[in-house]
Amino acid sequence: MTRVYLKGNEAIAYGALEAGLNAYFAYPITPSSEIPETLAKEFGNKKFPEYKFFLQAASELEAINMVIGAASGGARTMTATSSPGFSLKQEGLSYAAGMELPFLIVDICRAGPGLGNLGPEQSDYFQATKGGGHGAYRLIVLAPASVQEMASFPRLAFDLAFKYRNPVLILGDAFTGQLKEDVEFPKLEPSKFDVSEWAVTGARERAPHILNSLELDYQKHYNHIAKIFEKYKRVEANEVRFEEYLTEDADQIIVAFGIVARIAKGVINKLRQKGVRVGLFRPITLWPFPKTALRKLVDQGKQFLVVELNTGQMIEDVKLAVGESVVVDFLGKWGGIVPTESEIENKLRRLEAVAV
Amino acid sequence: MSQLALRVKVGRLESLTENPTHYCAGCEHGTLTKLIASAMDDLGIRERTVMIDSVGCSVLAYNYFNCDHVVAAHGRAPAVATGLKRVRPELMVFTVQGDGDAASIGLLELIYAADRNTPITVFMVNNGIYGMTGGQMAPTTLQGQITTTTPEGRDKLLTGSELDASKLIAGIDGAAYVKRSSLVLTEISGPRGKVYTIKNILDAKKSVENAFRVQQKGGFAFVEFLSTCSVNWHMSILEAKRHVNNEVIKKYPLGLFKDTFGVETK
Numbered sequence: 001m002t003r004v005y006l007k008g009n010e011a012i013a014y015g016a017l018e019a020g021l022n023a024y025f026a027y028p029i030t031p032s033s034e035i036p037e038t039l040a041k042e043f044g045n046k047k048f049p050e051y052k053f054f055l056q057a058a059s060e061l062e063a064i065n066m067v068i069g070a071a072s073g074g075a076r077t078m079t080a081t082s083s084p085g086f087s088l089k090q091e092g093l094s095y096a097a098g099m100e101l102p103f104l105i106v107d108i109c110r111a112g113p114g115l116g117n118l119g120p121e122q123s124d125y126f127q128a129t130k131g132g133g134h135g136a137y138r139l140i141v142l143a144p145a146s147v148q149e150m151a152s153f154p155r156l157a158f159d160l161a162f163k164y165r166n167p168v169l170i171l172g173d174a175f176t177g178q179l180k181e182d183v184e185f186p187k188l189e190p191s192k193f194d195v196s197e198w199a200v201t202g203a204r205e206r207a208p209h210i211l212n213s214l215e216l217d218y219q220k221h222y223n224h225i226a227k228i229f230e231k232y233k234r235v236e237a238n239e240v241r242f243e244e245y246l247t248e249d250a251d252q253i254i255v256a257f258g259i260v261a262r263i264a265k266g267v268i269n270k271l272r273q274k275g276v277r278v279g280l281f282r283p284i285t286l287w288p289f290p291k292t293a294l295r296k297l298v299d300q301g302k303q304f305l306v307v308e309l310n311t312g313q314m315i316e317d318v319k320l321a322v323g324e325s326v327v328v329d330f331l332g333k334w335g336g337i338v339p340t341e342s343e344i345e346n347k348l349r350r351l352e353a354v355a356v
Numbered sequence: 357m358s359q360l361a362l363r364v365k366v367g368r369l370e371s372l373t374e375n376p377t378h379y380c381a382g383c384e385h386g387t388l389t390k391l392i393a394s395a396m397d398d399l400g401i402r403e404r405t406v407m408i409d410s411v412g413c414s415v416l417a418y419n420y421f422n423c424d425h426v427v428a429a430h431g432r433a434p435a436v437a438t439g440l441k442r443v444r445p446e447l448m449v450f451t452v453q454g455d456g457d458a459a460s461i462g463l464l465e466l467i468y469a470a471d472r473n474t475p476i477t478v479f480m481v482n483n484g485i486y487g488m489t490g491g492q493m494a495p496t497t498l499q500g501q502i503t504t505t506t507p508e509g510r511d512k513l514l515t516g517s518e519l520d521a522s523k524l525i526a527g528i529d530g531a532a533y534v535k536r537s538s539l540v541l542t543e544i545s546g547p548r549g550k551v552y553t554i555k556n557i558l559d560a561k562k563s564v565e566n567a568f569r570v571q572q573k574g575g576f577a578f579v580e581f582l583s584t585c586s587v588n589w590h591m592s593i594l595e596a597k598r599h600v601n602n603e604v605i606k607k608y609p610l611g612l613f614k615d616t617f618g619v620e621t622k
Contacts, residue, residue, distance in 0.1 A: 022443055057468070058464055062432075065436050066442075068428070069441070071439075072436070075443035202446075202447055203403060208418075210425045211426045211427065212426075214415060
């Protein structure tokens, strides 16, 4: 076990290297650029013998399509970007989902729309969890709330990507990307993945492998999408991840992900000392969304406060999970502004008053 | 002369499947398919070749070439090829793009693949039009040419001049091999009237083989092939071929633009 003091973005880079990253394709954009910078610096480090290639592409589109090429060859590959760049990645993500390619993409979300600013937001939630590009598909989406999770999620992401042959997204934000904390890397070998059934490695003593999203025969294409959505059902059944913090006896539950969940924990700890029973439900996989676990909390007649760094996106999934009969309030901050603990506390107090 | 002799293989090429192609009658895509497959057989590279299929008339190439394929998004084939080649340098990676794919929506990907001297091979079919989508203007469309999106003819004041992709790529320092060939049969006058010669086809075959050889030497190769699209040009097959030989070739003269490794002379 090694313990290091790292920025969130650096932790993602080292986490990917520890997980056996083969190739990185870069395009710089604030506030994600420490990821390619770290990986450029570490290129050639003998500590990471699997790490064979680093290249800065000429555009976000070029980078994601290089990732598609490398993933087609069975390599463990990734790229990272931030919101305006994530919009440009959507073309490649749609193709990759259709071709069933495994790789890791990171979006260090900043304020939008358009150029927005460089501050933290979670306003890419829709784009991240609903498909984002054209056509019917999903990304598996992991939302880290600490630098430690930034460090350990790349391994999980590659495991999931290769298990289900689908791109996996780590959705961070400008806050978690720039946050600096102690992290630990467990001494673990990179996972082994068998790509021999599908990767393009040259058709030697086997039929050609064709990685393709095109199917002109309507019935065949219907079947292909049906097959992908059968796979997504397995993901929904097996890969839901979430954290519950003091929810058992709580009258009020804050639902938040990423950095907001950290702030919410601070509020909860403070209120608990005053005897107020508040808990936190933190989705770790934004897709598949932990709707069943959240619904279980409804049965106990609790109030919900969704706090997000946007104008209200995850709240739609929360409402779908808990239904119309429950009070679901919302606190949103955007434009790079993060809610303070007292703002969340005030909102909880008002919510309590409404319920009475 | 022996160099020019077209080696005729008896029987099926190993690098071709048995599927009939969807190409229109008179289209040179079929000719290029045969030339590439023949070069793959001759160089013995089929089992380690991956084709990146582009978007356009070449998109169904995975039905025809008996090798591994990745089907790229419109214009992105050189980027996909780069990613694959860099993680599996032992592979031969090539793409067949149209002029719309390579010189319009995918120009950035093409330029930077060349700029980095990426060891991949790009074949571009220049038929002056978007064929697959039904005959819209391409960057290579001639001035005054009528297409479905230039019904009054292309006018450079609005839609620009013909883009010479070979000249453009040859101007990029990294590109190792740039050549413009033609896949169109030519007519010559013989003692008993007009006859057709396969001179262009022989040269195109040489270009294909050399473009693969350049990749084997670690360089970026780009070959542009003049071709017809009689359907979208609204010409007969013969008229279309004459149009390339008499008109198109004036704007896009054939020739070797760049040959860093000197493969053409050897």
